[in-house]
Amino acid sequence: DVAKILGNPSADDLANKRLAFDAFLPMLQQVDVIPKGTLDDYVEGLRVFDKEGNGTVMGAELRIVLGTLGEKMTEPEIDALMSGQEDENGS
Known part of the structure; x- marks a missing residue:
């Protein structure tokens, strides 16, 4: 193309x-003009990583995915995105 x-x-x-x-x-x-994903698209994509089916994703696993798949993010980008998002259990 x-x-x-x-x-x-x-x-x-x-x-x-x-x-x-x-x-x-x-x-x-x-x-x-390529259609962008909707919030529902992103939620559905994250469900793959919700192993317990409780609506949470382990932060460590999400960090690995963000840094290795698709358009790879840098550690500082991942840190900025995840800042304040993980709970005491790392979810």
Whole structure:
């Protein structure tokens, strides 16, 4: 899809690793219209990690997932996200 949007760039063009803003803008516009997940989508995704079925997820497990799957987060990003969210049991 990217090559199509960019007009099928050559291998030399791709090796340059630079992209003019005018070429980038159509790509950004296409990505921006991709449907984002709803709150229910995220809750359903987190249910996979709710092993006891009590509506909680172990913080340690969530930290591993955030740092290793998909768009990996850095430790500082994970710390900022999790700050104040874990209870005394680590959930």
